[in-house]
């Protein structure tokens with residue numbers, strides 16, 4: 001099983017990722033990861049922090065001379081902002097003098113963020129101890145893992161793309177694309193990662209308006225994965241269902257409140273005859289479907305059609321015109337703390353979603369076809385595809 005852990009505070013020294021269970025002999029260079037980090041940092045609507053950070057990865061374990069060795073891969077991205085926060089974020093105990101110098105404690109929780117629940121749960125009267133880890137800065141480390149997973153997938157001809165479908169109630173209309181490369185290229189060329197240029201303009205205006213009003217907006221993003229073999233995941237146990245694992249990974253992204261596979265919620269109001277994807281077979285390509293309403297999944301297993309997933313991001317919780325909150329020291333009503341903030345991070349979050357889903361799919365691929373050596377996996381996959389075609 002491939003798994004990963006992340007560590008790191010938003011204004012601490014670094015973000016750290018450890019990935020376990022990667023095959024040996026896979027080509028992996030810094031650029032594979034840096035390009036995803038750059039995509040995550042982009043997108044219209046982000047705040048000033050993204051001008052401070054220039055995320056660059058250091059590969060500190062598990063790779064030698066451009067190839068994985070099979071050992072855990074450890075990745076580090078330094079937080080450039082740490083230099084402004086060394087006193088506040090250092091690991092060493094502070095003297096009384098230093099304690100006084102250090103910025104005020106955060107005692108006014110922001111509605112919508114992790115501040116209050118985390119403070120009560122862990123007993124922190126300074127909510128910075130919660131804020132630092134709950135910040136979506138952590139998605140840098142998750143994108144490091146996802147970028148490596150994308151490399152696994154690409155090695156076996158599986159491609160990941162994505163787009164923004166909605167921001168602040170403005171929906172992309174009639175979005176069509178030729179193939180996954182077309183989707184990748186066209187979303188890359190839009191500041192909001194949206195294929196509908198007219199809608200993209202309106203989305204940017206909505207972001208500007210929200211910012212002017214000290215407000216924030218959310219949206220809907222989509223991930224598409226093509227070239228997936230039939231049979232990743234399994235119907236036999238709840239925690240082996242790959243669609244369920246993907247759903248968990250999506251809702252785990254900061255500020256995500258919902259997930260859909262394929263037509264998702266629309267299926268509720270449609271008859272079965274219009275929902276289920278009819279099965280075809282031909283000698284060349286084997287089994288296929290006439291439509292892909294179910295987003296590539298039946299029984300928790302891939303059916304060979306593209307994986308299609310939508311995720312819903314709520315508006316950013318930190319508001320420059322803050323909502324009402326309560327000061328935990330005085331119990332008096334107050335306006336919530338204002339921290340430097342993005343006004344919309346939907347385009348950036350679409351990159352995060354591609355990466356967390358890529359990790360789940362790569363992990364399922366390695367479970368099915370072996371995880372020791374790239375060459376052996378390639379052979380197993382080829383044999384499986386032949387088997388499935390002729391079955």
Ligand SMILES: Cc1cc2nc3c(=O)[nH]c(=O)nc-3n(C[C@H](O)[C@H](O)[C@H](O)COP(=O)(O)O)c2cc1C
Nearest residue numbers: 113114134135136254255317318341342345348349
């Ligand atoms: C890419 C990205 C950037 C974000 N930027 C901010 C931000 O600048 N300010 C903020 O309050 N929340 C931001 N968030 C959302 C919070 O991290 C999130 O709401 C918080 O961790 C609470 O978790 P929950 O919303 O999942 O319940 C961002 C989320 C993502 C995915």
Ligand SMILES: C=C(O[C@@H]1CC(C(=O)O)=C[C@@H](OP(=O)(O)O)[C@H]1O)C(=O)O
Nearest residue numbers: 010047049134135136137339340341342
């Ligand atoms: C640092 C990132 O996003 C941060 C996510 C975030 C939050 O509360 O989630 C709050 C902001 O932090 P700061 O106050 O330091 O600007 C964002 O900038 C990042 O995406 O790399």
